[in-house]
Amino acid sequence: MNKLKHLNTKLPKCMIAGSLVVALSTGPVFGTGIAMAAKPTIQNDSLLEADAAVHQLARYQVDARLDEKKMTIHGTETVTYRNNTKDTLDNIVFHTFADANRSKETQSGMFENSNERMAKENPDKKPEDFLGGIDINNVKSLGQPLKFDNSNQALKVALGQALQPGQSITLELEFDVKIPYGSQRLSHYKNIINGAHWFPVLSVYNPADHTWDKTPYSTTFESDYYDSADYQVTMNVPADYQISMPGTLTVQDAEAGRKMVTATANNTREFVFFTSPDFKVESVTRDGLTIQYYYFDNQKDKKQIIDQYIDQAFKVINFFSEKYGKYPYPEFRIVESYVEGIAVEFSRMIQMGMIEGQPDISNHSAFVHEIAHQWFHSLIGNNSEKESFLDEGFADFSMVYFYEKQGNPLNGFKVIQFDEVSLDSPLDATNDKVGDSPDAIFYKKGRQAIYELYRTLGEEKFDELMQTYFDQYVYKNATIEGLLQVVENKAGKKIRDEWEADLRQPNYSLKSEYRLTADEEAAYMYEQFKSIYHSVFVQFPEVPSETMSRIIDKTLQGEPLTIILSDRLTSDKATKQQDQLLNQFQGFFQIAGIKPTIITERQVLKNKLKKELGDSNIIVIGKPDANGFVQALKSGIIKRADTVGFKWQEIMKKSNQSGAYIIKHPYNQNRLMLHYFWTGDHLSDQTADPFMAKALESLNFSNHFYQYYVLNNAGKSSIEQKIENPYAKLFAE
Ligand SMILES: [Zn+2]
Numbered sequence: 001m002n003k004l005k006h007l008n009t010k011l012p013k014c015m016i017a018g019s020l021v022v023a024l025s026t027g028p029v030f031g032t033g034i035a036m037a038a039k040p041t042i043q044n045d046s047l048l049e050a051d052a053a054v055h056q057l058a059r060y061q062v063d064a065r066l067d068e069k070k071m072t073i074h075g076t077e078t079v080t081y082r083n084n085t086k087d088t089l090d091n092i093v094f095h096t097f098a099d100a101n102r103s104k105e106t107q108s109g110m111f112e113n114s115n116e117r118m119a120k121e122n123p124d125k126k127p128e129d130f131l132g133g134i135d136i137n138n139v140k141s142l143g144q145p146l147k148f149d150n151s152n153q154a155l156k157v158a159l160g161q162a163l164q165p166g167q168s169i170t171l172e173l174e175f176d177v178k179i180p181y182g183s184q185r186l187s188h189y190k191n192i193i194n195g196a197h198w199f200p201v202l203s204v205y206n207p208a209d210h211t212w213d214k215t216p217y218s219t220t221f222e223s224d225y226y227d228s229a230d231y232q233v234t235m236n237v238p239a240d241y242q243i244s245m246p247g248t249l250t251v252q253d254a255e256a257g258r259k260m261v262t263a264t265a266n267n268t269r270e271f272v273f274f275t276s277p278d279f280k281v282e283s284v285t286r287d288g289l290t291i292q293y294y295y296f297d298n299q300k301d302k303k304q305i306i307d308q309y310i311d312q313a314f315k316v317i318n319f320f321s322e323k324y325g326k327y328p329y330p331e332f333r334i335v336e337s338y339v340e341g342i343a344v345e346f347s348r349m350i351q352m353g354m355i356e357g358q359p360d361i362s363n364h365s366a367f368v369h370e371i372a373h374q375w376f377h378s379l380i381g382n383n384s385e386k387e388s389f390l391d392e393g394f395a396d397f398s399m400v401y402f403y404e405k406q407g408n409p410l411n412g413f414k415v416i417q418f419d420e421v422s423l424d425s426p427l428d429a430t431n432d433k434v435g436d437s438p439d440a441i442f443y444k445k446g447r448q449a450i451y452e453l454y455r456t457l458g459e460e461k462f463d464e465l466m467q468t469y470f471d472q473y474v475y476k477n478a479t480i481e482g483l484l485q486v487v488e489n490k491a492g493k494k495i496r497d498e499w500e501a502d503l504r505q506p507n508y509s510l511k512s513e514y515r516l517t518a519d520e521e522a523a524y525m526y527e528q529f530k531s532i533y534h535s536v537f538v539q540f541p542e543v544p545s546e547t548m549s550r551i552i553d554k555t556l557q558g559e560p561l562t563i564i565l566s567d568r569l570t571s572d573k574a575t576k577q578q579d580q581l582l583n584q585f586q587g588f589f590q591i592a593g594i595k596p597t598i599i600t601e602r603q604v605l606k607n608k609l610k611k612e613l614g615d616s617n618i619i620v621i622g623k624p625d626a627n628g629f630v631q632a633l634k635s636g637i638i639k640r641a642d643t644v645g646f647k648w649q650e651i652m653k654k655s656n657q658s659g660a661y662i663i664k665h666p667y668n669q670n671r672l673m674l675h676y677f678w679t680g681d682h683l684s685d686q687t688a689d690p691f692m693a694k695a696l697e698s699l700n701f702s703n704h705f706y707q708y709y710v711l712n713n714a715g716k717s718s719i720e721q722k723i724e725n726p727y728a729k730l731f732a733e
Pocket residue numbers: 001002345369370373391392395
């Protein structure tokens with residue numbers, strides 16, 4: 001998963017800017033699974049069956065019907081499970097994560113903001129509409145009812161008879177699911193149904209403590225921990241719906257207006273679906289791999305954008321296939337949905353948010369991160385409740401590794417070499433332990449520790465080690481201990497011990513020789529800001545020239561910036577306020593690597609007015625008649641202000657007004673002039689703080705595109721003109 005985070009600087013790690021397969025998916029190992037399950041060999045008169053094929057994986061056959069009006073699913077499920085443990089089992093446990101939706105408290109906190117917004121937008125929706133759950137109607141084996149208990153997202157089935165090691169059992173379950181409204185892994189919103197966690201799946205048995213995993217789904221992060229299995233799932237949906245599922249899809253007619261879509265997905269970590277009547281499907285096949293993008297055709301040139309994403313997906317898959325181990329499935333699917341600031345990985349599929357404007361695809365890092373999860377989550381599984389480092393750390397490192405090898409200077413290894421503070425939680429922590437900072441620990445620190453291993457070993461040896469790790473754990477669940485064993489075998493005990501300390505001890509930080517120097521860090525930050533600001537304006541080309549944050553973009557692109565202070569302020573208070581505003585800007589400029597020229601004296605201003613200042617973007621501060629620049633160019637300013645609709649004379653005439661406006665430079669239409677003004681002697685006590693806050697906000701790339709705003713004497717915005725920035729909501733506090 002990838003979540004857009006608020007950082008102190010509000011600089012995001014990544015700007016989430018960001019044909020049916022005919023061949024049967026064999027996976028590399030097993031064939032047609034389900035036919036075997038349908039005709040079990042019955043051993044004596046017992047419930048149990050010997051598995052003649054010695055099939056190691058569980059097999060699911062699910063038949064389900066989506067009621068898109070009531071937003072329910074009715075399903076039957078046949079599961080054949082072989083006891084691969086050394087223990088005799090008298091019960092089997094399934095996860096029923098759909099039940100996380102029984103109450104708001106058990107639902108994921110990750111979607112809370114989205115749901116609050118959706119609730120506000122749809123006042124007819126009641127709190128209970130945002131809830132759901134799964135009812136288990138019955139569980140049988142060979143037609144005989146079995147006792148079961150479904151509570152706290154765990155379905156415990158008593159087998160009635162012991163299941164010996166090596167024996168198999170086939171269970172039949174019948175269930176009804178209510179799909180919650182809003183944003184959840186299982187949810188419906190507008191014209192889409194997101195279908196993760198919708199039927200009971202076997203939990204993982206822990207041989208060490210002889211128990212099944214009964215952990216309910218994480219409310220803070222994610223806990224998708226499964227054994228790979230063979231799936232054959234048939235969904236009955238309206239005939240005009242497109243449905244994305246993993247594996248090979250075949251379509252048959254069903255009753256009037258309906259169809260049945262069957263997915264065969266063997267050796268697969270998990271099974272999800274996404275369906276919508278409005279999905280378009282774009283499909284490209286290269287070298288036996290078909291990539292499909294399920295998307296909404298809701299803007300001009302969308303198909304071209306989708307094709308570029310598919311192209312990028314091929315690049316990414318090929319890179320990891322070469323580095324780690326071949327992507328084994330014949331298809332990969334990408335689904336567009338309404339998730340905000342989040343993207344989610346599933347086996348053979350990823351869920352992305354809505355494409356907005358013209359995205360910067362090559363720098364859309366979340367897209368690369370999610371694809372990397374095909375190796376670290378889907379192919380190599382792990383317990384993402386207990387050892388999230390294994391999937392998130394490696395997915396994030398792999399994303400950076402890809403960019404580095406693409407020669408992308410902004411998203412390559414420098415991202416990792418830029419070391420933030422150390423954190424007291426170790427990398428091998430559980431989700432519970434890291435609380436609300438999984439991003440900082442598992443992703444940022446995680447990828448750093450992996451980078452350290454990469455530097456320690458060198459690229460060739462590191463790749464070799466990763467291939468061994470892949471070969472050993474593909475379709476299985478890895479552990480940190482297992483990974484360390486691979487490190488020991490490939491690189492020796494000393495390197496293992498050092499690296500183990502990195503993972504298991506608190507306060508990990510990257511070895512200083514692998515970090516950026518202070519100068520490199522400053523240069524890196526400048527490049528980051530430059531890229532982010534620019535990508536915002538490239539993505540939204542319709543945003544007018546006269547936009548406050550654009551002055552930062554232009555400066556970062558290399559145009560000069562001059563700040564002209566008022567030299568005729570009439571009180572100490574006004575001077576202090578001007579200094580405060582300047583300091584505030586300077587703090588931000590320093591982080592971003594912007595070095596403006598500052599003019600404080602009238603004589604300097606006069607000397608530069610005709611030449612240098614005609615070529616510079618200008619920030620002017622203060623009362624109009626106290627600032628030499630405004631005085632000198634007043635008539636030009638008024639004219640330019642008029643074109644953006646800012647009634648300059650009218651506003652400047654009033655007392656106790658403050659605010660800002662941006663216009664084209666009175667001399668030079670390719671430059672901007674931004675004026676932070678007040679009309680009284682100084683800002684009133686109620687206005688000063690809001691004025692300072694708003695000034696900084698007006699320059700931020702993640703805020704709305706301001707053209708002008710005026711604050712009244714209480715510090716409230718009385719007039720403003722801005723263009724909505726679709727990303728602003730992602731950064732809202
Ligand atoms: Zn992730």
